[in-house]
Amino acid sequence: MTVNELAEKAGFETLNLADGSDERTISGIYCCDLLSVAMSKGFPGAAWVTIMGNINAAAVASLTDMACVVLAEGAAIDEMMVSKAKQQGITVMQSPLPIFETAMKINGLLNA
Amino acid sequence: MSTLKFHYKVDKTDFTRAGEASSDVKGKLKKMGCDPEVVRKVAIAMYEGEINMVIHADGGVIDVEISPEDITLVLKDKGPGIADIDKAMQEGYSTASENVRSLGFGAGMGLPNMKKYSDEMKIETELGVGTTVTMVIHNT
Ligand SMILES: Nc1ncnc2c1ncn2[C@@H]1O[C@H](COP(=O)(O)OP(=O)(O)OP(=O)(O)O)[C@@H](O)[C@H]1O
Ligand SMILES: [Mg+2]
Numbered sequence: 001m002t003v004n005e006l007a008e009k010a011g012f013e014t015l016n017l018a019d020g021s022d023e024r025t026i027s028g029i030y031c032c033d034l035l036s037v038a039m040s041k042g043f044p045g046a047a048w049v050t051i052m053g054n055i056n057a058a059a060v061a062s063l064t065d066m067a068c069v070v071l072a073e074g075a076a077i078d079e080m081m082v083s084k085a086k087q088q089g090i091t092v093m094q095s096p097l098p099i100f101e102t103a104m105k106i107n108g109l110l111n112a
Numbered sequence: 113m114s115t116l117k118f119h120y121k122v123d124k125t126d127f128t129r130a131g132e133a134s135s136d137v138k139g140k141l142k143k144m145g146c147d148p149e150v151v152r153k154v155a156i157a158m159y160e161g162e163i164n165m166v167i168h169a170d171g172g173v174i175d176v177e178i179s180p181e182d183i184t185l186v187l188k189d190k191g192p193g194i195a196d197i198d199k200a201m202q203e204g205y206s207t208a209s210e211n212v213r214s215l216g217f218g219a220g221m222g223l224p225n226m227k228k229y230s231d232e233m234k235i236e237t238e239l240g241v242g243t244t245v246t247m248v249i250h251n252t
Contacts, residue, residue, distance in 0.1 A: 033216055034216060034218075034219035034221070035163075035215075035216040035217055035219070036160060036163075036217065036219045036220075036221035036222045036225055037219050037221055039156050039159060039160065039221075039225060040156060040221065040225045040228070040229070050216075052215070052216040054215055054216065055128050056128075056130070056131065056163075056215055056216060056217070057216060059130070059131030059132075059134075059135065059159070060131075060159075062135060063131065063134060063135065063138060063155040063156070063159055064152075064155070064156075065152075080128055088135070
């Protein structure tokens, strides 16, 4: 499934849809809120589910080549994260569901 | 390919911008056609070092040298220094403030990541003077 398809099907709010997201394949799901753990364990193509809606999370997503960030729990998002995401070409979505339910929802779509 | 050198200044207060030097180096390595695994190692090691300079020291400077054999990162700050390096290297050890933790830092995994993803790492530190971290990643 591509990032674009996830954005369309998940029913999350899309805060930034990066260029090329119709060609960006999601390789799996990664959940974590600690940035230095995500930095090391986040993998290329991951849909990263987190509550860290700040600019540093956008930097981590970009440096690790994760496919998109899904902010769970309707977590607040810093305006600077959106601008960084735009600049770095990171798709950001916001889900009202808790982390586990958000990940399960994405998982269901990936396996559909 | 000859040796390329880059110099970055990392601002102390501005950790909203921290990560930019690492992003820049990552972009350069990618453009040079560097092995993706090497790019990943450099990105992780440099980002963690860059963030540490911002949240634990007063910012500093980073010198990057890219040769056909190695990528060398030298991160130099004039911060408080590290009292006990062995302790600082332990996974989970962190003195990060509550404020910094609320942003997602402070897992105590930065230095262990730097050690894990670099091929050689050296920390020189003096209390009240500063810290210099040197990391070498082989450019396979
Ligand atoms: N440049 C530095 N100057 C002074 N102290 C440092 C420096 N780098 C690391 N430290 C000390 O070493 C500790 C461990 O660093 P480490 O990067 O492993 O964890 P952290 O930065 O606290 O959290 P994380 O990196 O997981 O977000 C820090 O909490 C800090 O006390
Ligand atoms: Mg750190």
